[in-house]
Amino acid sequence: MKKILLFFILSVISIQGFAASCADGNEPIKAVSADGSYYEYKCQENSRPNTGRLSGFRSLSTTSYGYKIVNDIVRAGKEAQRFEVRPGDCGEDQAWSDCNNNRERSEISLENHFFPGDNQWIAFSVFIPDNFKTSNSVSTTIGQIHQIGGPSGIAGSLPSFPPLIQLEAKGNNYRACIHILSGSDNNVVDECKYYNLSAISDMQGQWTDIQIHFDTTNNKSLIEVYLNNERKALLREFVNFWPKSYYIKYGIYRSFVSQHSGPMPTQVVWIDEVKMGKNQELVAINKATPVD
Template sequence: MTVFTKRPDRRFSTWAVITMAALAIGFAFPDSAAAGRLSTERSLSKTKHGYQIVKGHARAGKRSQRFEVRPGDCGRDPGWSDCDNNRERSEVKLKKNIRVGSEWWIGFSIYLPKDFQSSPRVKTSLGQIHQRGGPTGSAGGLPSFPPLLQMDAIGNQWQACVHVLSGSASNVRDVCAHYNLASLNQMRGRWTDVEIHIRATPGNPLLEVYVNGARKLQSNQFLRFVPKEFYVKYGIYRSFVSRHGGPMPTQVAFFDEVRMGKTRDSIAIDGRKPVD
């Protein structure tokens, strides 16, 4: 998982079994990865409406990835239950992981419909970098496996949380360092381009986030606990949904041109070679 001021166009996904009915409404349901797409897997959510490849609405090329979460859209697997932990989501995970000691750029474009609603009390993550084999703790009385980065819509803001961890690896203290990325008013009804730069090198880490070409975040406050690796998730994920005070609104977001590479140029949007 970037309107760079004036750089080329960009990025990614999983691809589709297309039925005649799906063609009629412009939808294709994901199956295997198409050429040019990064390989992904769905995370917990299995609803058909939760993840689709759609035609006719894209940052570049002809297709994009559409995510939708409705009230009560929670899933479970053998190791975790969103339903039991006050969460709802539809996300995918990139199968390509980020090893400790490596350096990567991740790019994607996100489109929020004009009627996208957020909550003033519940964070909706629209992109995350997680840790595998990292420290554990609790949050709100529930088990917590702190990620490195979350990019959350709350109120009228899209803000980044860099998880600054301290304490012990089995009972970690987790404090968010917040960075404003954009207002939701700026994002509704248009594509927003994002670039993430991560240098996962102990002793010399670096995390940067650029939105539409402007750097919005620069931090080296991570890798205090060295995990086995990092991995990227994107889509719609909302936690502690009961804080909204009623059912959360249905939320829809489109992602396109998801790329991952060793340099910033390698993730630039290129309309001549879209990730379709």
């Protein structure tokens, strides 16, 4: 009994000490690790009271320029989120190292999760500047649905925890990679089914509105991707492994960067109006109620 009481007291002290570690004095909130394999506690980065912005956390990246709330280029309202990744921008935590796994990023992971059996809509708008450069060999993910408790495997001789879908810039293409997973839970085979969404050159210098619909009610799997209200992708009955939950990541993420001939170019994007809802109307752009 004494041991149990001592453990409880130490746990409370530990939690209180950790809660005070946030710069704003608030308690950390449970979030997903960078590899999607476990939960951890982090301080909120991009949430602001009464703004409508969904709570989220920076994923690994800690550079001062990598993530900012700005008001120079916005889709609606007065503020947007600016992401920047420069060559060598790799971070790490206690369980994962981008530097050791050939990756670079500046992303936000949303705190909101959804689950198998849900009917979920996700939306965001992205601004790609005129001077945005891509690689013909390395994909830059600008928006993805990841999963926790899903299967794992090896990709390019490195550990892999496949997401559900990635929206990627490669060459002059912005495309959806819907991951088709087979094999076993701990040795998954991961193949992308690609859908072209737009030419990068057609997106530069203007906002592009993205919507993803993922319906898993009644044990089915249906996913749609819309670009500027036009459906560009539709796939049914493709999920072979059900995870514990799904979550959203957005920003800039690039993997296997050594495949590029030399350092990757510096990349900057603006993202605004990130929304989650149960129908398409709830995630549509509404300038009367912007996400700031």
